[in-house]
Amino acid sequence: MDSLTQIVLGAAVGEAVLGKKVGNKAMLYGAIAGTIPDLDTFIGNFFDTITSIEIHRGFSHSIIFAIIFAPLFGWIISKIESKSEANWKNWSWLMFWGLFTHPLLDAHTTWGTQLFWPFDLRLAYKNIFVIDPLYTLPFLIFLILPMRLKRTDPKRKKYNRLGLIISSIYLLIITIGLKIYTFQKFENALEAQNIEYHRIDTRPTPLNTILWTANIETEEAFLIGNYSVFDTQPISFYSVPKNYKLAEEIEDDPNLHRLIQISEGWYTFSKENGNLYFNDLRFGKMDIEDPAAPFIFSYKLSEENGELIATETEKELTDAKALLPRLWSRILGN
Structure with a gap:
């Protein structure tokens, strides 16, 4: 998905994991985690076109990447935020979910992702375009609302959860339902x-x-x-x-x-x-x-x-x- 959508998803996941303890910093580091996998695009600039295409949504979009680098990034954040209530394990858990949900979302696009790298298996469900306002905008609204509240305010969790639920319903039920429906229309047309x-x-x-x-x-x-x-x-x-x-x-x-x-x-x-x-x-x-x-x-x-x-x-x-x-x-x- 596009960078804004991945930032919103990462921030919402960060809030869900650690918002009650660290407030908006959970969104900040969640947004950073949601951005990191796409740095493979920058790395691809140092290679030829074919290799660059192969690298994109490869290792950095895999479960292995999330498992290996979440503790490392978590440790770095724990040093930066040494006065925070959150510890190294808390930050590592936040980073893991931020890194992991990024390729989970990308798997629904046409390009797909190599979630199970190094195995040669690209997941591409092709049920959402890389930029879809109906997915991103409601999600963004329900992310902005809790940002304005204190971390202990119960409405903060409620708004963020609503954003996650609404976006998930659109992605996993509505778009997949439309894909099945339209697929049948194409099959019927070919038969006719x-x-x-x-x-x-x-x-x-x-x-x-x-x-x-x-x-x-x-x-x-x-x-x-x-x-x-x-x-x-x-x-x-x-x-x-x-x-x-x-x-x-x-x-x-x-x-x-x-x-x-x-x-x-x-x-x-x-x-x-x-x-x-x-x-x-x-x-x-x-x-x-x-x-x-x-x-x-x-x-x-x-x-x-x-x-x-x-x-x-x-x-x-x-x-x-x-x-x-x-x-x-x-x-x-x-």
């Missing part, structure tokens, strides 16, 4: 249109859980379709050719296989101005319904010193701004 397919993958579109998109793999292409719970017209699909023949010369390259593994097999190739591109389908395109729109995650493949190099294509901010009005219109139904 007599489309044979190998597998199907669904996820919410940006900033909401009302409009969903599906990737469907067929023999020669991927089909992409969208469905809003407000739709009245049948679901339509457009085709994206796999174009695997474009990469025949490098089909055995180990770096290419690393990219394929990262994409979980949801990928196509394309050529533009003589350059070969690897497109990750899991995150869709910059336009919700335009087949010609660029992919959100696309990598130019080139060779340097005999090694296959992947370079992520830059995304223009204007593309994202142009997407929002069309996205809102599509959310309201066809």
